[in-house]
Amino acid sequence: MTHSVSYTRDGDIGVITVNNPPVNALSQHVRQGLLDSFRQAASDDTVATVLICDGRTFIAGADITEFGKPLQPPSFLGTMEMIENLPKPAVAAIHGTALGGGLETALCCHYRVAAASARVGLPEVSLGLLPGGGGTQRLPRLIGPEAALQVITSGVPMTAGQAQAVGVIDEIVDEADLLAGAKAFAHKLVAEAAPLKKVRDLNDKVTGVDPAMFDAARQRANAERRGFEAPQRCIDCVEAACSLPFDEGLAKEQELFRQVLTSQQSAAQRHIFFAERAAAKVADMPKGTTPLAIKRVAVIGAGTMGGGIAMNFANAGIPVTLLEAGREFLDKGLAVVRANYDRSAKRGRFTTAQVEQRMGLITPSLNYADIAEVDLVVEAVFENMDVKKEVFARLDTATKPDCILATNTSTLDVNEIAAVTKRPDKVLGTHFFSPANVMRLLEIVRGEKTSFETLATAQAVAKTINKIGVVVGVCDGFVGNRMLHYYGGQAQFLLEEGCMPQDVDGAVYDLGLAMGPLAMGDLAGLDVGWRVRRERGLPERLPEGARYCAIPDLIYEKGRYGQKTGAGYYRYEAGDRTPHPDPEIEQLIINYSREKGIERRSIGREEIVERTMYALVNEGARILEEGIAQRASDIDVIYVYGYGFPAYLGGPMFYADTIGLDTVYKRVCEFAEQDPASWQPAPLLKQLAETGGAFN
């Protein structure tokens, strides 16, 4: 029919096969092929039609690369209508993932069978979209509005079993021969003269629905996905399914789909989708580089990070030895891991049996001899070069020669650490983010001598433990923390110039970040930053002409280390993480400005946002120039998955592109003129601004 869709007869059954690698997306030629094939099926003497896909999956959705361009005919809806109106049973045979437009296509078939390993869902919301192929109107009719709201607003796919339980899948068939299962099912329908079940005509579940359900869903979505527009529009559509006849509901869906499709939020979220996938690619990695198999892991250090890192491996079913220097630390670390698992079990995320199984995979040890056979070590000991070097020298002799040695350092030179071993090609950084068992980001730090095989292995491990791995180069703070240094710096300078912590954090929070820089300091612990500054000899060894704000030191000296002591930039009530402005700190800040001779002024939200965001962007540009990040979109992925930057802004570099780099550069130059000690415009930013370029 087209090069990607074929129609064949298999006895008295017509079989339509989609073959559009890699994920059988509904590209223009697929829609055309489906239309032609179903037309053919309608007119011949076959008794039923099976829609099936070649390759690794059923149709995984619309072709996202077509979004943002004029849509070429045939339309989705025209194709869907043709399928639903087939005058004989149409059966979708699902394997892999039937997502978005893929599930919507299946919902237009009269029946659906699936392999047990298949998953189905409507993930459009994660792309800032809503299901625009009738999904918001058909799914509630099939499974009821409450279940449909859950599927559509979460975007999380269901397993075949779950889908069968709610009525999306009619039968689970033998995985080994999906086509045979689908044909047998179709023959059964024919033999029983089963009705052609058009989902559009099922009205029972969408009649008499209490509208309060939608208000509750809106509030929930607001709390869970603050600032995201798409979940709200998804809810509007499901409400329309319950209050309007099918065709009017469909028209409403189309209107709102066009609205979200052209929104800045969706452009940003689609950018992140592709950025995440681009991040998995290392430009100079030779084709065919194969990762080593990682069957056993050791984590050195059972502190907060070490324990969290060990949990990742246990969650993925990989045995992990947790090694500590002393019994007391080891017991304490294990107790924290158990407490974390118990908390998850209480919230219903794991069963007690799953907790025990995971704990069973973590073997505590005090002896380096116990890690002789592991394939990978992740070191998470105290952040000090001498300590790390000592540990790596020891690891080099304690482990087998092909074992990969990774350091979880967040600041130190990976090359210097690698140099104490006889296998620098097998050394790299794996920088986890706190809490390590929760945060999705993993900075994979490529040392000068790290081999491609080692790098590929780290990337594969990241995938196995459900992290987004981004390869970065060696420098102080790598990508994320190096940029954060400048962002945090501006937050403090804003304090001494006239802001209060709540002003700075409020502006950043309103922009959409999970929390502001000062609240983040309270969460991470102000003692941590203080210790890092002392290690660097600050403020005594401040470079000539550099600007330094001592407010965090003064707060630290009061014993206010942040949330852990109930006070930092803010004060906290016992057992509560809500920051409350504190008059004591406000007075401290005012006194500090006076002592430094700074005349405090009123600073607007716009300036706060510009200074904090452009500090990130300007340093991001330097990082790109230096090749520490491979591409701007890698930086965006790092900020979205590691630092609570909202996906609907697309990350700091995409955000700057949206504003226009000429505008950003102009402001950075103005800031540099007023405050040359803390601003030096990055040459790449200048160059792109002057040539009308963009980071992405």
Ligand code: CAA
């Ligand atoms: N359109 C275009 N390209 C797509 C795509 C899509 N819907 N889905 C995946 N791809 C591309 C990826 O960009 C990637 O390309 P590269 O190899 O060039 O990087 C390639 O296919 C393979 O993808 P993954 O690396 O993600 O492969 P995976 O096996 O890990 O995952 C998947 C497969 C679960 C299908 C995953 O790709 C995915 O979640 N895709 C998006 C699904 C989706 O959101 N569908 C809804 C689309 S919107 C829609 O359908 C609107 C509507 O209602 C009409």
